[in-house]
Amino acid sequence: MPEASDNERLRRYWDKHARSYDRQMRFFDRTLFGESRSWVCSRATGDVLEVAIGTGLNLPLYPPGVRLTGIEWSPEMLALARRRARMLGQTADLREADAQALPFPDASFDSVVSTLSLCAIPDDRRAVAEMSRVLRPGGRLLLLDHVASSARAVRALQWLVERITVAVGGEHLLRRPLQLVQSEGLEIEQQNRFKLGIVERVSARKPAS
Numbered sequence: 228m229p230e231a232s233d234n235e236r237l238r239r240y241w242d243k244h245a246r247s248y249d250r251q252m253r254f255f256d257r258t259l260f261g262e263s264r265s266w267v268c269s270r271a272t273g274d275v276l277e278v279a280i281g282t283g284l285n286l287p288l289y290p291p292g293v294r295l296t297g298i299e300w301s302p303e304m305l306a307l308a309r310r311r312a313r314m315l316g317q318t319a320d321l322r323e324a325d326a327q328a329l330p331f332p333d334a335s336f337d338s339v340v341s342t343l344s345l346c347a348i349p350d351d352r353r354a355v356a357e358m359s360r361v362l363r364p365g366g367r368l369l370l371l372d373h374v375a376s377s378a379r380a381v382r383a384l385q386w387l388v389e390r391i392t393v394a395v396g397g398e399h400l401l402r403r404p405l406q407l408v409q410s411e412g413l414e415i416e417q418q419n420r421f422k423l424g425i426v427e428r429v430s431a432r433k434p435a436s
Contacts, residue, residue: 233349233397234300234325234349237347237349237396237397238300238301238302240395240396240397241300241301241303241304241347241396242301242302242303242304243303244396245282245301245303245304245306245307246303246307248281248282248304248307249282249284249307252284252343256284259373259422259425259426260343260371260426263342263371263426263428264284264285264288264342264371265288266371266419266428267285267340267342267369267370267371267428267430268285268288268289268290268340268342268369269288269289269290270338270367270369270430271289271290271293271338271340271367271369272290272293272337272338272367273293273294273336273337273338274293274294274296274335274336274337274338275289275293275294275295275296275336275337275338275339275340276296276297276298276329276331276335276336276338276339276340276358276361277295277296277297277298277339277340277341277342278298278326278329278339278340278341278344278354278358279298279299279300279326279341279344279347279348280297280298280299280304280305280308280321281299281301281304281308281344282304282307282308282311283297283307283308283309283311283312283321284311285340285342286308286311286312286315286317286319287315287317293338295317295318295319295320296319296320296321296322296331296336297319297320297321297322298321298322298323298324298325298326298329298330299321299323299324300323300324300325300326302323305321305322305323308321309321326341326344326348326354326357326358327348327349327350327353327354327357328353328357329357329358329360329361331361332361333360333361334361334362334363334364334366335361335363336361336362336363336366337362337363337366337367338362338366338367338368338369339358339361339362339366339367339368339369340369340370341354341358341369341370341371341372342370342371342372343371343372343373344372345370345372345402345404345407346372346373346374346398346399346400346402347396347397347398347399349397351399351402351404351407352407355404355407355408355411356407356411359408359411359412359413359433362433363433364433364434364435364436365432365433365434365435366432366433367416367430367431367432367433368408368413368429368430368431368432368433369428369429369430369431370404370405370408370427370428370429370431371426371427371428371429372402372404372426372427373400373425373426373427374401374402374403374404374405374420374424374425374426374427375400375401375402375403375424376423376424376425377420377423377424378423378424381423381424381425382401385400385401385425386400386401388400389401403427404427404429405418405427405429408429408431412434413431413432413433413434414431414432414433414434415429415430415431416430416431416432417429417430418430
């Protein structure tokens with residue numbers, strides 16, 4: 228796992244940008260991600276964990292009846308998520324925690340959701356392993372992220388931009404969470420990749436036995 232000092236630096240970065248996050252994401256949701264947040268959240272059932280819940284942009288998108296737990300390692304972003312939940316009249320257990328070391332027993336959740344977060348979690352492989360660990364057998368892992376483009380020219384541009392984004396905010400542009408999900412032995416149910424292959428959403432099941 229990354230050094231504790233690196234984690235603290237990144238936590239401070241997200242605390243600093245918490246209040247501008249929603250404004251930035253409105254642009255990207257409109258131009259890049261479209262209805263993908265809804266696609267992911269609508270497939271969650273039962274006891275649901277959202278990893279890196281951020282400011283809670285997904286809160287209004289979950290189906291009625293889910294029992295939602297959300298974790299976030301930025302206290303400032305978590306405070307905004309709690310405020311949003313109160314405004315929506317939504318009951319959710321929102322707590323500060325690290326995606327790389329989830330504070331839950333094995334097989335605790337029916338669904339685990341992560342949207343636009345594995346790009347910025349320092350150890351994405353460890354985070355996916357933790358998501359798989361807390362899923363119940365037969366449970367569903369639901370992901371949305373920006374990934375390495377399927378177009379070589381775009382990947383080259385992503386590589387250049389990543390020289391800045393990784394150093395400043397720990398944000399990676401060339402990751403591919405699908406490969407980590409497959410390496411954990413989860414079964415891919417649905418997978419869509421679009422916008423020159425930059426955006427990918429995944430629904431995967433943990434084997435029942």
